[in-house]
Amino acid sequence: MEIDNFSFEEWSDELSECIIENNTFCIAVFKTDGELLFANNAIRTLFGESIPKDSLLNPPFEKLININAINPLIYKGFITFGDYSSINNSISASVFYKNGKILISGGTDANQLIQNNSLMHELNREVNNLQRQLIKEKRNIEETLRQLSSVNKELKEANATKDKFFSIIAHDLKNPFIALIGFTDYLKENFKSIEPQEVEHMIELMNNSSRSTYSLLEDLLMWSRSQLGKISYHPEKISFKQLWKEIELLVINQARNKNIDIVIHDPMEVVLFCDPNMFKIILRNLVTNAIKFSYPGSSVTISVKPEKFNATISVTDKGVGIDPVRFENLWQIGAGSSTKGTNQESGTGLGLILCKEFVDTHGGEIWVESELNVGSSFKFTIPLFN
Numbered sequence: 001m002e003i004d005n006f007s008f009e010e011w012s013d014e015l016s017e018c019i020i021e022n023n024t025f026c027i028a029v030f031k032t033d034g035e036l037l038f039a040n041n042a043i044r045t046l047f048g049e050s051i052p053k054d055s056l057l058n059p060p061f062e063k064l065i066n067i068n069a070i071n072p073l074i075y076k077g078f079i080t081f082g083d084y085s086s087i088n089n090s091i092s093a094s095v096f097y098k099n100g101k102i103l104i105s106g107g108t109d110a111n112q113l114i115q116n117n118s119l120m121h122e123l124n125r126e127v128n129n130l131q132r133q134l135i136k137e138k139r140n141i142e143e144t145l146r147q148l149s150s151v152n153k154e155l156k157e158a159n160a161t162k163d164k165f166f167s168i169i170a171h172d173l174k175n176p177f178i179a180l181i182g183f184t185d186y187l188k189e190n191f192k193s194i195e196p197q198e199v200e201h202m203i204e205l206m207n208n209s210s211r212s213t214y215s216l217l218e219d220l221l222m223w224s225r226s227q228l229g230k231i232s233y234h235p236e237k238i239s240f241k242q243l244w245k246e247i248e249l250l251v252i253n254q255a256r257n258k259n260i261d262i263v264i265h266d267p268m269e270v271v272l273f274c275d276p277n278m279f280k281i282i283l284r285n286l287v288t289n290a291i292k293f294s295y296p297g298s299s300v301t302i303s304v305k306p307e308k309f310n311a312t313i314s315v316t317d318k319g320v321g322i323d324p325v326r327f328e329n330l331w332q333i334g335a336g337s338s339t340k341g342t343n344q345e346s347g348t349g350l351g352l353i354l355c356k357e358f359v360d361t362h363g364g365e366i367w368v369e370s371e372l373n374v375g376s377s378f379k380f381t382i383p384l385f386n
Contacts, residue, residue: 285351292341
């Protein structure tokens with residue numbers, strides 16, 4: 001046979017080899033009883049482990065051999081190979097019937113190949129996107145776990161610190177009550193024989209101990225409320241002078257008992273924008289501490305210096321001073337930063353912790369400048385009313 005000077009007979013061996021070895025073009029010849037006479041590599045791959053004729057799923061082999069057609073071409077379309085329990089494959093095929101034999105030939109349709117490739121490309125892109133998303137989620141989970149671990153560590157440390165702090169509180173509450181009980185027992189048993197001057201002195205000691213204990217309880221209650229978020233922040237316009245008048249009533253007796261003068265420097269009569277209750281707690285604690293660590297007969301100076309947006313309040317004493325290595329511990333709960341006053345007054349350091357919390361609430365800063373045996377100056381900033 002020749003087509004345009006091309007002879008199939010001349011190239012029969014080469015064409016046969018190409019057909020047999022081809023992995024894309026499928027060709028097979030069956031008898032009508034299903035016996036396979038010839039199959040090239042490509043279609044054998046589609047047959048798989050099944051009996052060749054049984055691997056034709058749609059249309060099945062039995063349907064093909066029963067097609068009545070005038071021409072040798074009895075079917076043209078897709079043929080699906082495989083079984084019902086696995087992934088199936090289809091080819092675009094032509095089926096011929098002649099001399100009691102069936103010839104199946106075909107391959108992958110170009111349009112189908114393009115569609116499959118496009119689908120695979122889209123699937124690959126989705127898989128890549130999913131992989132990137134999974135990597136991102138993994139990183140987020142790892143970061144969340146890291147943060148949770150850090151928070152858990154901080155909570156454990158905070159609980160341990162609070163446990164230590166409350167043990168200190170319990171100790172400092174116990175001692176004044178022991179002293180009060182001792183004083184009252186002594187007075188009860190020896191009241192008739194005690195000189196009036198001694199009674200007066202003991203009453204003064206009991207009064208100081210009671211005031212100190214009450215102040216501690218007040219700070220403790222205020223701190224517990226702040227930890228529970230039960231203290232509301234309500235800033236308002238108010239003068240420093242007005243605030244000091246209320247604070248002075250709370251600290252004047254303590255100062256008089258140690259013969260300490262309180263000096264106020266408020267040259268411009270500054271007007272603040274602050275929460276009055278929080279401010280009074282801040283300043284009362286700082287002034288109380290200044291008196292506590294001042295030498296009898298000295299003075300405590302409170303100065304107000306207005307700046308652009310804030311005022312700097314300073315409470316300066318001429319007392320024992322603070323070692324610089326202890327500065328950081330002053331603001332940490334349970335750090336054991338409290339020491340005895342010049343008259344052996346006790347404390348827990350809770351007041352300074354409250355001061356820092358309330359200064360932070362106002363968006364301000366608090367710090368200390370001190371020199372041993374010279375004195376200390378506690379300073380904090382508070383918003384001005386502009």
